[in-house]
Amino acid sequence: MFRDGAPIALSPxxxxxxxxxxxxxxxxxxxxxxxxxxxxxxxxxDTRVVDLCVQRLRKKIGADRVETxxxxxxxxxx
Numbered sequence: 794m795f796r797d798g799a800p801i802a803l804s805p806x807x808x809x810x811x812x813x814x815x816x817x818x819x820x821x822x823x824x825x826x827x828x829x830x831x832x833x834x835x836x837x838x839d840t841r842v843v844d845l846c847v848q849r850l851r852k853k854i855g856a857d858r859v860e861t862x863x864x865x866x867x868x869x870x871x
Contacts, residue, residue: 794811794854796853796854796855801853801854802853803850803853804849806831806832806846807846807849807850807853809831810827810831810846810847810850811850811854811869813827813830813831814859814867814868814869815869817868817869818868818869818871819868819869819870819871820868821862821865821866821867821868822866822867822868823865823866824840824843824844824866825840826866827843827866827867828840828842828843831843831846843867847859847861847867857870858870
């Protein structure tokens, strides 16, 4: 992946998260869905891991690319 012509180094989890967003462009994905699909977690525990990974991903690909939908989750902007 590139940003402004420069390669971006994503961690494996960041890449899985980006691919999950790309598979559902414009669709809001809630934290539980992301935990299940990206991290393969099946419990109702703390979802802050999703927030932190989204924050790191935004820094790398651009903050405007991943939108927070308050009370629901996140979506990739088209």
